[in-house]
Amino acid sequence: MGIRIRGTGSYLPEKILSNFDLEAMVDTSDEWIRTRTGIAERHLAAPEQATSDLAYAAAERALAMAGIDGAELDAIVVATITPDHVFPSTGCILQRRLGAAGAFCFDLEAACSGLLYSLEVAYSLMKVSSAKYRNVLVVGAEKLSSIVNWEDRSTCVLFGDGAGAVVLSNDGTDSPDFLVCSDLHADGNYSDILIMPAGGSRCPASEESIRNHAHSIHMEGRDVYKLAVTGMVGACRTVLKNAKVAASEVRCFIPHQANSRIIDAIAQRLDVPGDRVYCNIDRCGNTSAASIGICLDEIVRGGQVSEGDYILLTAFGGGLTWGAMLIRR
Numbered sequence: 270m271g272i273r274i275r276g277t278g279s280y281l282p283e284k285i286l287s288n289f290d291l292e293a294m295v296d297t298s299d300e301w302i303r304t305r306t307g308i309a310e311r312h313l314a315a316p317e318q319a320t321s322d323l324a325y326a327a328a329e330r331a332l333a334m335a336g337i338d339g340a341e342l343d344a345i346v347v348a349t350i351t352p353d354h355v356f357p358s359t360g361c362i363l364q365r366r367l368g369a370a371g372a373f374c375f376d377l378e379a380a381c382s383g384l385l386y387s388l389e390v391a392y393s394l395m396k397v398s399s400a401k402y403r404n405v406l407v408v409g410a411e412k413l414s415s416i417v418n419w420e421d422r423s424t425c426v427l428f429g430d431g432a433g434a435v436v437l438s439n440d441g442t443d444s445p446d447f448l449v450c451s452d453l454h455a456d457g458n459y460s461d462i463l464i465m466p467a468g469g470s471r472c473p474a475s476e477e478s479i480r481n482h483a484h485s486i487h488m489e490g491r492d493v494y495k496l497a498v499t500g501m502v503g504a505c506r507t508v509l510k511n512a513k514v515a516a517s518e519v520r521c522f523i524p525h526q527a528n529s530r531i532i533d534a535i536a537q538r539l540d541v542p543g544d545r546v547y548c549n550i551d552r553c554g555n556t557s558a559a560s561i562g563i564c565l566d567e568i569v570r571g572g573q574v575s576e577g578d579y580i581l582l583t584a585f586g587g588g589l590t591w592g593a594m595l596i597r598r
């Protein structure tokens with residue numbers, strides 16, 4: 270059928286917040302942040318930029334690479350935990366900007382695993398109905414700075430803003446699909462350890478919720494850390510085993526960019542050589558659903574992968590959600 274990645278794009282807002290800038294805001298140090306997380310700086314959206322603006326910039330670049338315009342899109346999936354509004358969906362707002370009148374649009378919320386979940390859904394749509402879904406846009410976009418408690422040093426140093434986009438197209442040939450194998454999971458038993466408590470129907474906005482900083486990210490860092498390593502290693506092993514592909518055959522490994530210690534631990538356990546592991550956490554921090562899409566665009570534009578090369582993606586986030594996906598360029 271030939272469902273291929275026809276274009277990728279990414280966008281990082283201009284403003285950079287360094288660890289040294291954070292030293293002036295909370296009781297932290299560049300040394301602590303670098304050694305514990307691998308982060309040196311992160312990009313922050315301007316106050317007037319919403320998630321759809323970041324998504325739009327990334328989508329335009331992906332469409333340009335694909336050589337199609339918005340009117341040719343059949344569906345738009347936006348993975349985000351920071352939508353412009355609770356409703357309407359960021360997908361619909363993006364559709365208007367792109368002039369994608371023929372596309373059906375929705376947001377998908379799977380936190381940091383959002384891009385993998387969205388690729389799985391988009392691929393499934395295209396597989397089931399190849400005539401109906403020829404071109405699908407998948408975007409991971411986040412303005413996490415809008416839901417960070419800037420007084421909480423345990424979380425505010427971790428996150429950044431950005432967007433990554435992928436255009437999937439059915440080229441109508443019998444070339445192999447981009448998706449080789451996937452393994453996705455969720456476990457709602459751990460929904461409390463990585464959560465934004467307020468702003469939904471459980472706890473609508475109130476003076477108290479604002480006073481308690483309940484409209485921001487709360488994370489039990491150590492618990493998440495352990496589960497992240499186990500979950501991503503397990504999913505990667507399953508995918509490689511089912512695809513009958515050895516770790517040494519993977520040209521590029523893109524793990525979710527949450528912590529460089531987590532990335533090193535996974536790569537080591539999977540036996541992926543260090544020079545095959547892609548990292549931009551030092552420049553971008555954790556951009557949740559945008560993280561893998563930004564990395565993917567950077568390796569494509571940087572010429573780090575050639576047609577047919579295996580790329581292994583893995584992610585972990587709130588929900589809990591996690592998974593791995595073996596794709597080919």
Ligand code: UT7
Nearest residue numbers: 297298301381422423426490491493494497527528585586
């Ligand atoms: O993207 C979704 C998935 N997210 C993740 O996978 C994140 C997983 N978790 C992590 O990456 C790590 O747990 C963190 C980076 C969040 C924290 O690192 P850690 O090594 O687990 O540190 P910790 O939370 O155990 O804290 C160690 C110490 C504490 O002080 P005491 O109690 O030992 O005196 C914290 O209060 O570090 C302190 N601390 C800080 N110190 C300076 C916490 N945050 C900071 C900070 N600056 N920003």
